[in-house]
Amino acid sequence: MEQNRKESIDELTLALLYLTRFPDREGREYDEISWKNHDFDAIDRLDEEGLIINPKRRRGGGYKYVYMTEQGRDRAREILKRFIIDDTGIYARFEFRSIRPDEADEAVRIEQICFPPNEACAEEHMKARIGSAPELFLVAIDRETEKMAGFLNGIATDEMNFRDDFFTDIKTHTPEAGNIMLLGLDVLPEYRKQGLARELVFNYCRREEENKRKRLILTCHKEKIKMYQKLGFRDIGVSASKWGGENWNEMEMVLNF
Ligand SMILES: CC(C)(COP(=O)(O)OP(=O)(O)OC[C@H]1O[C@@H](n2cnc3c(N)ncnc32)[C@H](O)[C@@H]1OP(=O)(O)O)[C@@H](O)C(=O)NCCC(=O)NCCS
Missing domain, CATH: 3.40.630.30 (Gcn5-related N-acetyltransferase (GNAT))
Known part of the structure; x- marks a missing residue:
């Protein structure tokens, strides 16, 4: 994991961009856009499941920081194994x-x-x-x-x-x-x-x-x-x-x- 940490982050970021893309109807040269703050439902769901904590949301505010919980870290490691990334070393x-x-x-x-x-x-x-x-x-x-x-x-x-x-x-x-x-x-x-x-x-x-x-x-x-x-x-x-x-x-x- 240590040598390919950056590589893993880049690849997973790209995959996440792909998964959260949506069509852009602005007539620009690119058809799909990602991460326009359009979908924080996933963050809410992860928070509800106890995998992350978003203190601001609990106080009725925005999303600037989210923190991982112990349970969230364990789940993330299991997910990373699917990508053959071992973070337990x-x-x-x-x-x-x-x-x-x-x-x-x-x-x-x-x-x-x-x-x-x-x-x-x-x-x-x-x-x-x-x-x-x-x-x-x-x-x-x-x-x-x-x-x-x-x-x-x-x-x-x-x-x-x-x-x-x-x-x-x-x-x-x-x-x-x-x-x-x-x-x-x-x-x-x-x-x-x-x-x-x-x-x-x-x-x-x-x-x-x-x-x-x-x-x-x-x-x-x-x-x-x-x-x-x-x-x-x-x-x-x-x-x-x-x-x-x-x-x-x-x-x-x-x-x-
Ligand atoms: C500073 C020190 C604690 C870093 O320890 P380390 O185990 O090598 O750090 P990590 O490998 O966990 O690095 C974590 C991040 O900090 C960065 N980093 C590590 N040492 C750094 C340094 N000297 N200057 C700037 N960034 C540094 C790393 O690049 C890494 O970021 P990345 O994931 O984006 O690459 C270690 O070099 C040390 O003990 N130095 C002497 C004492 C000291 O200066 N302590 C801090 C004083 S306030």
């Missing part, structure tokens, strides 16, 4: 779960590999986070070697914007709070460009959406904005953070209204 290779206390040193080492010294979180802060908020520290474990390949971690707060104390002061973590401040997305170099960061973010969102969290917030350098947009985050402008003496952008993802 990454789950066969990696286990996604909360970090264990004995894995703290491994996580600290990965943080040091992934970030320059001024940006990497210090060992004591990482360990305090793992001790107090392991349920918000999602790891991907290579099933073959049983080693950690990457992780995504954060803490919970009711604050709306990022501040650097979240990195260093574990007392800012309020377990039942509504928002998650993400503090690190790390994938070891040998595991990059295989969709692992995407899957870590997906799994994290899914879990925290079910935990009724409202928003995920993160900071990143300008050159990563596009990447996070691809993963579902929205750029909300320059952050107050001066972490590592650098300038940062703040991004958010709404999970529950």
